[in-house]
Amino acid sequence: MQMSPQSPSPDPALPRSARFAAPLRRAAAWPLFWPLLTLALLLAGNGLFNPGFLSLRWQDGHLYGNLVDIANRAAPLAVVSLGMTLVIAVRGLDISVGAVLAICATVAAWVVVRAGGGDAAPGLLPLGLGILAALAVALACGAWNATLVLKAGMQPIVATLVLMVAGRGIAQLVSGGQIITVYYPPYAFLGGGFLFGLPFPVYVVAGLFLGLYLATERTALGLFVRSIGHNPQAAHVAGVRARAITAAAYVFCAFCAGVAGLLVSSNVSSADANNAGLMLELDAILAVCLGGTALTGGRFSLAGSVLGALIIQTLTSTIYAAGVPPQVNLVVKAALVFAVMLLQSAEFRGEVRRRLARGAGAGA
Secondary structure, three states, X not given: OXXXXXXXXXXXXXXXXXXXXXXXXXXXHOOOHHHHHHHHHHHHXXXXXXXXXXXXXXXXXXXEEHHHHHHHHHHHHHHHHHHHHHHHHOOOOOOOHHHHHHHHHHHHXXXXXXXXOXXXXXXXXXXXXXXXXXXXXXXXXXXXXXXXXXXXXXXXHHHHHHHHHHHHHHHHHHHOOOOEEOOOHHHHHHHHOEEOXXXXXXXXXXXXXXXXXXXXXXXXXXXXXXXXXXXXXXXXXXXXXXXXXXXXXXXXXXXXXXXXXXXXXXXXXXXXXXXXXXXXXXXXXXXXXXXXXXOOOOOOOHHHXXXXXXXXXXXXXXXXXXXXXXXXXXXXXXXXXXXXXXXXOHHHHHXXXXXXXXXXXXXX
């Protein structure tokens, strides 16, 4: 009977550093290694300086703690990052997600209020109408971006810049330039409710991630997306419906922004057309990059994008807890992102190894 080959065990005669170098190199090559390490270091640092940071408690049927708060607050960014991942994977870019979030949040709040949503409103009709209206607007925004990119031939950053600039104006027209407040408990549950002890937005992220993961890893869709990102012309010649898949990616990204708009507005029971989702597009791109997705397309990681959103939210919570002045917040975030992106670069790691090897050779 033929025996299956086994990986050779490290030679005990080798130096300790040599025996552990190969496993470390293999671990460092794993796409999720650096995002996981970054998140673990941030959490460990918080736990070191604040012993109660990592503690969890069960109270009144709900799970409370800083870890739960980070996951809850990172949910809107994680949702948008999942949509942004697909767009970037097909060599696109969508910088209008913050404006789409503001439009959808405003439309949802406006419809719920007009439909009679209030403290004593019977039934879930206002909630259903608000959700349907917001998501319909999100799909329309995604179709608009896809039309400009694929039909008009605009560069993705220019095409989505149109909606980024005009979107908040549209949202302010819907709201009449005012902040719309919603006092309707079913609507508030979307962003602030709990289900089986955990915040409801966590389930929204998990559901979207699971559905997208099954679609990209258990069907041919993932292969098509990667082929489009690597070489759109070759994918088209091979029979891949590149334009249709690219259009679907833009529509899905806007859909995710609409879902995030529902979570954001319901969490604060209001819709602020001017400030909702401000700078969200930059955080979403950062989260996707931190997760290991290549901006050149073809290589993407859904789990990495979620980890990137958690890293950004953990860093934000750390900065606030440490009492860092708000004006330094963006500088610290940029420094961390710069460091993580360098560590993820194979060229940078190779150059560091070569310099260390030369230094060790010179010292010998």
